[in-house]
Amino acid sequence: MRQPFPFxxxxxxxxxxxxxxxxxxxxxxLGDGVWDALSWVTLVIPLAVIVWMYSRAPKASAHRERRL
Amino acid sequence: xxxxxKVRLWYRVHKWTSLICTAFLLMSCMTGLPLIFEKEIxxxxxxxIRAAVLPDRAPLAxxxxxxxxxxxxxxxxxxxxxxxxxxxxxxxxxxxxxxRSNTSHRLAFDAHTGRFLDExxxxxxxxxxxxxxxxxxxxxxxxxxxxxxMAGLFIISLASGVLVYGPFMRRLEFGTIRKxxxxxxxxxxxxxxxxxxxxxxxxxxxxxxxxNTLSRPLFGLWRSHELxxxxxxxxxxxxxxxxxxxxxxxxxxxxxxxDMQIDSVxxxxxxxxxxxxxxxxxxxxxxxxxxLFTPVLGRCxxxxxxxxxxxxxxxxxxxxxxxAALRRLRRDAAQDHLGDFRCCAHCGATQWQLSLALSPQKRxxxxxxxxxxxxxxxxxxxxxxGALAR
Numbered sequence: 001m002r003q004p005f006p007f008x009x010x011x012x013x014x015x016x017x018x019x020x021x022x023x024x025x026x027x028x029x030l031g032d033g034v035w036d037a038l039s040w041v042t043l044v045i046p047l048a049v050i051v052w053m054y055s056r057a058p059k060a061s062a063h064r065e066r067r068l
Numbered sequence: 069x070x071x072x073x074k075v076r077l078w079y080r081v082h083k084w085t086s087l088i089c090t091a092f093l094l095m096s097c098m099t100g101l102p103l104i105f106e107k108e109i110x111x112x113x114x115x116x117i118r119a120a121v122l123p124d125r126a127p128l129a130x131x132x133x134x135x136x137x138x139x140x141x142x143x144x145x146x147x148x149x150x151x152x153x154x155x156x157x158x159x160x161x162x163x164x165x166x167x168r169s170n171t172s173h174r175l176a177f178d179a180h181t182g183r184f185l186d187e188x189x190x191x192x193x194x195x196x197x198x199x200x201x202x203x204x205x206x207x208x209x210x211x212x213x214x215x216x217x218m219a220g221l222f223i224i225s226l227a228s229g230v231l232v233y234g235p236f237m238r239r240l241e242f243g244t245i246r247k248x249x250x251x252x253x254x255x256x257x258x259x260x261x262x263x264x265x266x267x268x269x270x271x272x273x274x275x276x277x278x279x280n281t282l283s284r285p286l287f288g289l290w291r292s293h294e295l296x297x298x299x300x301x302x303x304x305x306x307x308x309x310x311x312x313x314x315x316x317x318x319x320x321x322x323x324x325x326x327d328m329q330i331d332s333v334x335x336x337x338x339x340x341x342x343x344x345x346x347x348x349x350x351x352x353x354x355x356x357x358x359x360l361f362t363p364v365l366g367r368c369x370x371x372x373x374x375x376x377x378x379x380x381x382x383x384x385x386x387x388x389x390x391x392a393a394l395r396r397l398r399r400d401a402a403q404d405h406l407g408d409f410r411c412c413a414h415c416g417a418t419q420w421q422l423s424l425a426l427s428p429q430k431r432x433x434x435x436x437x438x439x440x441x442x443x444x445x446x447x448x449x450x451x452x453x454g455a456l457a458r
Binding site: 005006007009010011012013015016017018019021022025030032033035043046049050052053054056057058059 | 232233237238241242243244245246247248257261262264265266267268269355356359384
């Protein structure tokens with residue numbers, strides 16, 4: 001048998017980020033004050049993740065990646 | 069889970085929907101970015117006399133006096149509308165050579181003192197071109213609907229992207245960037261990361277975009293059905309009398325809906341109103357309700373009769389309806405994507421798409437697809453251990 005699709009591994013983090021983004025957009029839309037601040041924090045997360053993941057990745061030729 | 073064949077199909081859907089809409093998305097992003105800061109830009113570039121600073125509860129000036137003052141300045145022109153400034157206690161009186169005229173200009177009045185402040189330059193500046201490009205590409209309603217179709221393709225491309233993301237990422241950790249691999253594989257990883265991380269944001273931009281492109285036809289529909297019915301039910305003994313007081317109309321609307329505030333008043337004869345009524349757009353006071361618009365009809369010839377009709381619509385939908393009415397009058401279009409929240413982060417993601425898809429080389433994604441097919445075939449034919457021992 002093939003292993004079942006690792007749904008949580010593939011889509012877990014992405015779903016969490018998606019939920020946070022939606023929360024941020026809604027709090028920016030529907031609230032003021034604290035809600036605005038919350039939206040800034042949650043909406044920065046996707047961008048921070050991109051920067052973090054990119055900078056975390058080992059530099060070129062640090063180790064030999066298996067082909068695809 | 070998807071078979072390799074289906075993945076191939078969805079991959080193709082993803083590629084072509086993205087390819088078709090990407091140029092228009094790029095245009096929307098580039099024009100959307102300055103529109104986010106439209107208010108700030110116009111504050112910087114436009115000459116602007118501030119309203120007097122008075123406490124919030126200070127009494128408001130009579131609107132009729134403002135209208136009279138505007139009439140005095142432009143005796144041969146028509147008053148189209150009044151609109152309230154969101155940031156400052158100012159009231160704009162919109163004036164045009166005729167009701168059907170495409171050019172209008174506005175006079176700013178102090179909402180408390182009623183003093184004439186200034187007349188901002190006619191709306192033919194840079195930001196208007198940007199807005200027109202963003203909303204309709206200078207092509208009117210067809211342009212708007214076309215951009216709506218592009219937004220539809222964008223949504224399909226996002227959905228298919230999510231579908232093919234799974235098989236590609238199956239063996240990789242979330243956010244893997246293979247920096248030491250070939251340049252194109254690195255781009256592919258970045259594309260996947262940026263795409264999945266900005267997904268819900270992009271979906272929101274796409275769907276609100278579609279809704280906005282439908283606002284004009286929806287508003288037309290509302291006007292020809294609901295508004296027409298409302299007027300028909302009150303038609304008895306109607307004669308146009310434009311001299312009636314707008315102040316009285318506004319006061320009546322406010323007393324009919326005391327927990328709301330006035331957003332704008334379209335004058336009788338305005339092509340977005342009717343020939344016998346003030347169309348008063350009201351909105352709530354709380355952050356949520358301030359985006360829910362309720363039109364109130366004030367009949368000119370009989371100031372005792374006011375019909376209130378609540379537009380029972382959700383936020384961005386009704387916002388679209390209202391802003392369709394006001395777009396000519398207030399440069400409001402930038403606020404349309406989810407009110408205060410306007411964004412264009414998908415720009416990066418779609419550009420990765422473009423660069424990947426246009427390359428003549430055999431793409432890493434193509435290689436990955438081939439590999440997937442191989443794995444699938446093996447799995448189907450061979451013993452499970454053989455297929456997975458990679």
